[in-house]
Amino acid sequence: MIKNLRSMFDIAVRAVKPDSTFTANRLKYENNKLMVLDEKCSTVGCLNLEGRNVFLLAIGKASLGMTESFVCSLPIDFLSRIRIARIIYPKSHSNDRSIISRIHERLSASNAVIDIKAFGAAPQNIPDAGSLAATKDVWTRLTQTSTWDPPPFLITLISGGSSALLSHPIDGVALEDKIQVIKELSLRGASIQQLNTVRSAFSKVKSGKLLSYLPNNSTVANLIMSDIVGNPIHLIGSGPTVLPIPGSSNSQALDIMNHFDCSEALKSVINTTERFNFESTVKNLSVENLIVCSNSYAIRAVIESAIKDPEIGFDDVICLTASYQGSVVNMVETLFKLVxxxxxxKWKSENYELKLTNPFYDASCEDVMMPKTVGITSMSPDKYSHEILLIVGGEPTMVVTGNGLGGRNQHAALVALEKYADDFNFFKSHEVAFLAAGTDGQDGPTDAAGAVVDKNVASLVIHSEELQSQLSSSIRNCDSYNFFSKLAEDFKVSGDENFSSPHIKCGHTGTNVMDLVFISFAI
Known part of the structure; x- marks a missing residue:
């Protein structure tokens, strides 16, 4: 089943890549109006350009792909309205030059005078000098649109990773100090919502502050690829061009920093910094926010493919939640308990049907992918094996202990391996397999998206006292990457024909809609 899980992950990532999000079928431009449609071709939004020229700004891990797909899906008469285009992308993308070249070529076809520039920055998802330079350039160019008549139409393409790419600290805070606070919060288990709330308090451009560089009466449309549970538009990418929530203040960031016992010096800066007075700075802005892709898009693609493709072989595919954001350890333990x-x-049920309470159900969460019960209704007494796939989507958290190397998805697989080894014969007999991976292709500061565990991986561990000891110490030290790397080497030495490295290494995917966790088994 391990191959099936890898195939499911590939299907999920392909479904949320920009070339699937922005296509000629999902972007329409007629009579001065830009129509944005979802994957079912239902209208998400209608943007009326009203004769305005366009400033195109793309930020995030998907910015290159989003920009290329966006400009290649729209006709020349729309492209001729673009006067400035800025792209800020993670510097480590391997094929960035070829994508940028294709974007230049497409925009040049409009014969309009377009100021195009792309900035590579923050390769490890941490703000750097490249982020500062790109941010300054963007706000300078936005300020220059004050001469446009009518005022500009700013179209932003926002995806996960924008917080690190568009970054400039407030006066009195060094970039290194801001980075240290975010690192402290991450290691102590802060959620992405909490991280971006603190980031915004320290920033000159986040939480709608970038809009202050636009002239009055401008129009803004944010096309957003969500990487946060619940799609909170003001927190995705730290919402640089989203109108701030009325009544928001720095006190929320201060509460978070107090809760996680962060630097006293920086808490003092936050406490004395005046709230950004958006209302008196920017007037008569029209801002529209459209979610064009999210974790649920990826999950729906998996469900559809797993059911339709007979070669994949799943009889039941159940999404437990697309909104998980609790402890990664609790998530794994809950999944194995449910399995x-x-x-x-199985054999206690009447008519070979099961209906169990979904342990991930949360009545307070608006998640259409989250059922109240887990129903397995297609079992047959005549079938030798009934194969089931359970799915969890979201962004789990973890408290980092020790000084190991890894990320939350690899750590989830490490904990899953421990659970597997604890009752190896039981889980092996039911062909249990587990996968956890980030859709952006990067789990923590490593070159792996995540890892996969099955009976072959677990067998290697239970037959080696040394590996059992290393498994326990790697969990304590959060050293999942090195553990799975060693396991891959041991597999090669063993000469097992069924060898498949536990690591999932797909490189930067050019998209980002949080994490996916699969667990499959047969009954």
């Missing part, structure tokens, strides 16, 4: 519960109750 055991389903297996043990």
């Amino acid at each position: 055991r519960q389903i297996i043990q109750q």
